[in-house]
Amino acid sequence: MTGDSRTGELKTGASRTTDLRSVVTGVGGYLPPDIVTNDQLARVIDTSDAWIFERTGIRSRHKAAPDQATSDLATEAARRALAAAGRSASDVDLIIVATTTSDLTFPATAAIVQRKLGAPICAAFDVQAVCSGFVYALSVADGFVARGMARCALVIGAEIMTRLMDWSDRGTCVLFGDGAGAVVLEPLAGAGTTDDRGILGFSLRCEGGKQDLLYVDGGPTTTGTVGKLRMQGKEVFRHAVTNISEAVVAAAAAARVDLPSIDWFIPHQANQRILDGVARKLGIAESRVISTVADHANTSAASIPLALSQGVSDGRIKPGHLLLLEAMGGGLTWGAVVLRL
Numbered sequence: 460m461t462g463d464s465r466t467g468e469l470k471t472g473a474s475r476t477t478d479l480r481s482v483v484t485g486v487g488g489y490l491p492p493d494i495v496t497n498d499q500l501a502r503v504i505d506t507s508d509a510w511i512f513e514r515t516g517i518r519s520r521h522k523a524a525p526d527q528a529t530s531d532l533a534t535e536a537a538r539r540a541l542a543a544a545g546r547s548a549s550d551v552d553l554i555i556v557a558t559t560t561s562d563l564t565f566p567a568t569a570a571i572v573q574r575k576l577g578a579p580i581c582a583a584f585d586v587q588a589v590c591s592g593f594v595y596a597l598s599v600a601d602g603f604v605a606r607g608m609a610r611c612a613l614v615i616g617a618e619i620m621t622r623l624m625d626w627s628d629r630g631t632c633v634l635f636g637d638g639a640g641a642v643v644l645e646p647l648a649g650a651g652t653t654d655d656r657g658i659l660g661f662s663l664r665c666e667g668g669k670q671d672l673l674y675v676d677g678g679p680t681t682t683g684t685v686g687k688l689r690m691q692g693k694e695v696f697r698h699a700v701t702n703i704s705e706a707v708v709a710a711a712a713a714a715r716v717d718l719p720s721i722d723w724f725i726p727h728q729a730n731q732r733i734l735d736g737v738a739r740k741l742g743i744a745e746s747r748v749i750s751t752v753a754d755h756a757n758t759s760a761a762s763i764p765l766a767l768s769q770g771v772s773d774g775r776i777k778p779g780h781l782l783l784l785e786a787m788g789g790g791l792t793w794g795a796v797v798l799r800l
């Protein structure tokens with residue numbers, strides 16, 4: 460946030476006031492082994508593979524085992540990201556978990572991850588921006604790493620969305636899945652140009668007045684229950700395709716890059732039709748979009764780091780590539796990050 464904090468404009472940021480950049484040095488993903496196909500859902504819910512695939516592009520989703528909590532998924536993704544970065548838990552000095560499905564009301568899932576990882580005493584907290592959580596968390600982490608306040612930060616998106624489903628609501632329960640993705644962020648000196656590796660710019664947005672379009676109908680200070688996810692799908696869809704582009708353009712402007720120079724577009728994986736609509740609006744070719752929605756469904760804050768992890772592990776995304784990440788979710792929140800790997 461260093462760039463725009465000088466001008467008092469906090470909702471768009473560019474890491475440009477110091478030479479330090481927050482660089483992704485390792486990526487990891489974890490998907491619980493249990494896979495639930497559309498056909499399996501159609502045996503217990505009034506739905507069909509044809510409807511789900513046609514409307515969303517989803518074929519299957521992963522489901523956490525009953526004895527797995529979000530922190531278990533997050534910890535495994537974090538271990539893999541640390542290994543990819545050549546770091547160990549003892550190096551970690553900041554843990555941020557983006558989640559809307561915390562293990563407990565408190566402590567933060569990040570604190571539980573710190574214990575499970577065996578990381579030293581460090582800063583650890585959660586970011587709650589629902590499906591936009593990873594974009595928000597990366598931007599928050601940039602505020603520490605690019606100021607030299609953290610040397611090995613874990614930014615994790617982790618969710619067990621299947622536990623927030625109302626299984627009698629076929630309009631929502633078929634859309635979500637479980638998983639976790641993580642990145643290691645380290646400070647590296649840059650030249651202050653767009654050739655630098657690291658986070659180059661971001662934009663964050665929230666319109667709280669649109670809460671009713673996507674929310675969970677429970678909480679500790681209202682119902683005293685966890686609640687279930689409620690969504691007006693058509694309205695959320697319309698909002699996504701209409702408003703994400705503005706945030707993407709703002710993030711690209713903050714980063715001072717042109718959209719045609721983006722190597723990979725890594726959107727939040729909610730619906731293939733949203734991915735296609737946003738890419739079309741931005742003039743981004745289908746061949747440059749990382750899509751995992753068919754196999755993962757919507758894993759909320761985990762979807763972007765999982766897609767990033769997939770793109771890196773299958774060799775499409777390489778060091779030096781310019782990446783555009785964007786998301787939209789409950790709040791409503793939305794935003795984008797531009798970074799060079």
Ligand code: UT7
Nearest residue numbers: 505506507510514590629630633692693695696729730788
């Ligand atoms: O990550 C957070 C962001 N979330 C999103 O981005 C989700 C955004 N929204 C969407 O992806 C889409 O709006 C949905 C996939 C949720 C729904 O697609 P839609 O084209 O907007 O369908 P609809 O809700 O208008 O429903 C159309 C029909 C309805 O039947 P009638 O009233 O036309 O007879 C629904 O009852 O489809 C029916 N329907 C289903 N049929 C079979 C709804 N859910 C199902 C289902 N299986 N699972």
